[in-house]
Structures are given as structure tokens and as C-alpha cells.
Amino acid sequence: MKRFAIKDYGLAKEVFIEIEAEPRPVDETHVRVELLAFAINPYDVALRQGAMRDFRTLKFPYVLGNDGAGIVTEVGSEVTHVKVGDEVIVHAVGGTYGEEVVVPSKKIVKKPLTMSWEVAAGGVTPWLTTYNLVTHLLGDKIGETVMVQGASGAVGSLLVQFLKEQGKVVLASASKRNEGLVRQLGADEFVAYDEADAGAAFADQADTVIDATKGGRAGEAGMEIMKTGGNFVALNNLPSEQKKNGNYLSFGPSKTYSDFEALTAFTELADKIQVNVADVLPFALTSVISAHEKLEGHPSAGKIIIKKAD
Ligand SMILES: NC(=O)c1ccc[n+]([C@@H]2O[C@H](COP(=O)([O-])OP(=O)(O)OC[C@H]3O[C@@H](n4cnc5c(N)ncnc54)[C@H](OP(=O)(O)O)[C@@H]3O)[C@@H](O)[C@H]2O)c1
Structure with a gap:
């Protein structure tokens, strides 16, 4: 079984290798899935660079990847x-960069037959983040007007759509090149952070601000x-210095959140929620390396998906 692993922390082109792995046994509560698509997340890039090593030590060779979609082969x-x-749609602790997990x-939840493999794989982490943040971290405290910074991103674009589904007024910021996308997703107001100061434009207007920018770059404006x-x-x-009284919350995955609940909600909203896919690359080591290198820059909006040929 082919998998794409990293042999160490470092540059994508130096540490990614293809390995032949033995299939893991399936116990009473587990499921084996033949993966047809998997997604690359910013978190994978941080793990591979070693940026998370103080919190999470990897044992090499390590197979990255939390998000995938495929066909059940054993239960x-x-x-x-x-x-x-x-x-099915899969959310794994790791190991989706490969043929099987x-x-x-x-x-895992059943994938709607009308949902494409790339959308199924691409939506997983962004949707779990969106759903758990809105439903569980904030819940009734969220208020009526919500600002989404990084509204063109994988998480930000789902936040805009989910909040509009819930009848919220959504203020949004992203780069000018993505204004059309963010407005099409339903944002009520938009400011391009590379043209104007969103902090001044929307000052004191939001009950909740969510900084979904890459690396959290929008704290001051937020x-x-x-x-x-x-x-x-x-x-x-x-933000290191909290300049206004408020409820400052850090979102992260939690064992108290149920993947089954959140992914079921994703399948139920499948016809109403759009997952943007920028690139679908063939199932090859070169694709994984190229996807990581793209994510290190400032790519166009949308997920990068690695997909097996139909
Ligand atoms: N805590 C968690 O559980 C969790 C879960 C998922 C993601 N995350 C983190 O959340 C962030 C967003 O994830 P994602 O998958 O949505 O990433 P993404 O798809 O790459 O989106 C990044 C967003 O950041 C914006 N951005 C990039 N450079 C910016 C800059 N200089 N100033 C302001 N905005 C900028 C982009 O806007 P433009 O392209 O329009 O400029 C885009 O909207 C990442 O840092 C990711 O690691 C955390």
C-alpha cells in the first residue's frame, strides 16, 4: 500500500518520500477506507516544517493528512x-496521504453520492472548524453581526456561508482579488485588507470577530x-496585547466535539454550502511536494486536493 511520508522535518522536496506500508489490522470499532482523494491543509505544512514540534513530536517516517474521502473496504x-x-468522508488523526487509512x-460518515471526491476531502477540516467554532465554542453568545477575517480562505469561506445560513449579518475581509468570491458566498459587507483598513471601516460593528487569516495576521484590525x-x-x-474588553477565545480541536455530528451536518448542508477547490493534482509524490510548496506562499483561494484517477 503506497503512502507519502516525511522522513524528517524540513523542506518539502527534501523530506517527502514514497513508502510501501503494511496494512494495519482493523479491530471491532475501526474501518478501513481506500482513499480516492485527500486534502492538504496549512497545518500539514506547519507539522512538516517542525513548527509544531514543541507540542507534537512526530515519529518518522510519518504520514501526514487528516482529511480524505474514499470507499470502505473492511469494517x-x-x-x-x-x-x-x-x-465515505474521513477525518483521521493522521495518515490520509496515501492509498488507505x-x-x-x-x-467517518457516508458521503452523499452527489458530492464530489474533491469537495468531500477538501471540506473536512475547514468544516469541522467552522461548525465547532460557531455551534460549540460560541453557541448563543455569537450575537447578530459577525466579522470574518480571511473570508476567502478554506475556513473563512465556510464561516461566511454557515453564518448566512443562520441569518447573521456577515462583515468580511480578504484580498481585493477575492472580493467577488466572498461577495458571492453571501457576505453583506466587504473590505479588501490590501486596499483599505478594515479595522477603521468596520470599527465597533461586530458582536463577534473571527480571525481566520493564515497565521492569524489580522488581530489589530479585529x-x-x-x-x-x-x-x-x-x-x-x-493578539499578545488585548486592547479592548472582550471575550478572547482560542479555537482548537477538542475531544468534546463529535466528528460524527459535525460531518453529518456537512452532508446535510451539502447542497447549500460551497467548498472551493483550486487544484486537483494526480496521486503522486510530486503532487504532494508541489501542493506543500504552493501553500507556503500565498496561493489563489481554494483547496488543493490529491486525487486518484477515476
Ligand atoms: N485552530 C484550528 O483548529 C485551525 C483549524 C483550521 C485552520 N486553522 C488555521 O487557520 C488559518 C486559515 O486556514 P485555512 O485553511 O482557511 O487557510 P487558507 O485557505 O490558506 O486561507 C487563508 C486566508 O488568509 C488570508 N490571508 C493570507 N495572507 C494574508 C495577509 N497577509 N493578511 C490578511 N489575510 C491574509 C487569505 O486571504 P487572501 O488569499 O484573499 O489574501 C485567506 O482568506 C491557518 O493559519 C490555519 O493553520 C486553525
């Missing part, structure tokens, strides 16, 4: 909600936009 004896042959059954006493949510680090 444990206690698994009832999927069967061999089902098309074995995951606990509660981390604090200006938050109403005093509102919520400021960071997907990366919180």
Missing part, C-alpha cells in the same frame, strides 16, 4: 453505520472591529 464487527462499498468508525465586550476568536495565536 469492524461492532460498526453498524457504514458497510463495505460505501462512499484505518480510522475509528465515529470519524480588535477595532469587535464591539466592547464582544467575542474575538483566533484560529492561531490570540
